[in-house]
Amino acid sequence: AQSVTQLDSQVPVFEEAPVELRCNYSSSVSVYLFWYVQYPNQGLQLLLKYLSGSTLVKGINGFEAEFNKSQTSFHLRKPSVHISDTAEYFCAVMTPNAGGTSYGKLTFGQGTILTVHP
Amino acid sequence: GAVVSQHPSWVICKSGTSVKIECRSLDFQATTMFWYRQFPKQSLMLMATSNEGSKATYEQGVEKDKFLINHASLTLSTLTVTSAHPEDSSFYICSARVPREVNQPQHFGDGTRLSIL
Numbered sequence: 001a002q003s004v005t006q007l008d009s010q011v012p013v014f015e016e017a018p019v020e021l022r023c024n025y026s027s028s029v030s031v032y033l034f035w036y037v038q039y040p041n042q043g044l045q046l047l048l049k050y051l052s053g054s055t056l057v058k059g060i061n062g063f064e065a066e067f068n069k070s071q072t073s074f075h076l077r078k079p080s081v082h083i084s085d086t087a088e089y090f091c092a093v094m095t096p097n098a099g100g101t102s103y104g105k106l107t108f109g110q111g112t113i114l115t116v117h118p
Numbered sequence: 119g120a121v122v123s124q125h126p127s128w129v130i131c132k133s134g135t136s137v138k139i140e141c142r143s144l145d146f147q148a149t150t151m152f153w154y155r156q157f158p159k160q161s162l163m164l165m166a167t168s169n170e171g172s173k174a175t176y177e178q179g180v181e182k183d184k185f186l187i188n189h190a191s192l193t194l195s196t197l198t199v200t201s202a203h204p205e206d207s208s209f210y211i212c213s214a215r216v217p218r219e220v221n222q223p224q225h226f227g228d229g230t231r232l233s234i235l
Binding site: 009032036041042043044045090104105106109113 | 213
């Protein structure tokens with residue numbers, strides 16, 4: 001079984017400040033890791049993903065995340081946020097080798113609401 | 119590419135009525151679609167996995183007779199909330215898998231806000 005923990009339910013920051021949204025996961029097997037963003041009354045949009053290779057991955061809108069296997073973490077960062085980054089962010093994991101009806105299933109964290117203040 | 123369309127985006131109806139939500143993959147064929155429910159300020163809860171041409175696989179605790187899922191074609195899955203009551207009010211989101219696409223397991227629709235009066 002897998003689980004995902006987002007350590008902060010809400011993160012308020014000022015515009016142009018750096019931000020880090022924390023994500024830890026638990027899994028007995030290798031996983032793929034994802035960050036999604038959700039704007040109000042919308043579905044989820046993929047920000048970035050880690051499948052293999054370089055542990056630092058870059059995504060859209062200036063976000064990046066670093067996979068740390070020893071700490072089982074996948075924290076999301078942005079060096080300078082904008083008002084438009086205000087949204088809810090979800091960390092998710094997927095077991096790439098899961099078969100049958102489990103293939104492609106995502107396990108989500110609880111979400112972190114990022115609020116950027118002027 | 120890989121666009122998922124969900125309809126309607128917002129629905130308000132009286133208690134006791136049934137509501138159907140459609141999820142369409144517009145530019146690809148989706149053998150598997152997922153249905154989620156999201157309560158305010160909470161994460162997405164997977165309700166069921168919808169497989170084309172077969173019965174849906176429901177997660178533990180989800181009432182099959184309450185939430186009817188039909189995946190009759192490779193581009194359409196529907197969720198029907200039967201005899202809806204105020205406690206069924208929620209945000210419902212569907213997603214679809216692109217076959218053999220391993221690096222983005224699901225593409226999401228924009229969700230349906232369901233309000234039962």
